[in-house]
Amino acid sequence: MELRQVRYFLALSETRNFTRAAEMCDVTQPTLTLSIKKLEDEMGGPLVHRERGNTHLTQLGEMLLPFLAQVYESSTAASRLASEIAHGERVPLNFGVSDVVRKALLIAPLRETGNAAEGLELHVEGGSDGDLVQRLVDGVLHLALVDETAISADRLRFHPIYREALSVLMLADDPLTESNRLRSADIVGRPWITLDGSPVHEALQTRLQSMSAEWTPRHRANRSADAQILCLAGMGLTLIGQQEPVLPGLVARPLDDVSLSRTIGIAEARGRPLSSTALSFTRLLRALSVA
Structure with missing residues (x-):
């Protein structure tokens, strides 16, 4: 199943007319008709009743409509998010901070990072060292400020701060x-x-x-x-x-x-690339070298 097939089907379900659906999708009617037929073959049955002046969805088409709409919306949302991240319009940074860390330490690096990255979307998560390290390993967090003793050296890289x-x-x-x-x-x-x-x-x-x-x-x-x-x-x-x-x-x-x-420091997963914003934030923290 191709995403364009889903888009054509959604347009047809809205217009209930092959000609208008083709115009909406900026394709020829034969192209749209062929794509709908291929989608029907993949779904195992007709999705549309083709009657002159009375095109409408079959029972299978009605049942599949909400699921196909969700597939299309999720895919387009993912593509839009990827584009926004690639162009720097959105810069997510998930950062874990152990509850034993002196929080005032973070103010200046966070301010400078926020000023440099207009699209920054920061999510700060507190918790115990062990919990944060596990979430870092699982890929939920990009970085974590934790006690060195909680680090698994084979999976994480650690930079001491103080x-x-x-x-x-x-x-x-x-x-x-x-x-x-x-x-x-x-x-x-x-x-x-x-x-x-x-x-x-x-x-x-x-x-x-x-x-x-x-x-x-x-x-x-x-x-x-x-x-x-x-x-x-x-x-x-x-x-x-x-x-x-x-x-x-x-x-x-x-x-x-x-x-x-x-020793408190910044931890990151080995072999996992960081965004330029996350790298910059890490450098700002490492530069503190608080005694």
């Missing part, structure tokens, strides 16, 4: 806040909120379990923002990045005897 230390997060009235710096022994007996899939959390858990075989994290969260909510509710301690926004009512204290840090 590195930050992690500290212990607690309620502002917690007795531990009396000290400016903590040690592992200070927190080993306290309820803990761990972040699923976080190697940094896992490293600290391993150390705490080596100090107390009975120690286990009591609560779990999929996103850092959710871990903060649990912490604010008094459910336990957790970790937070140095540049991560902290909810009111919580404070952070560094650990002296454990080195905890993570």
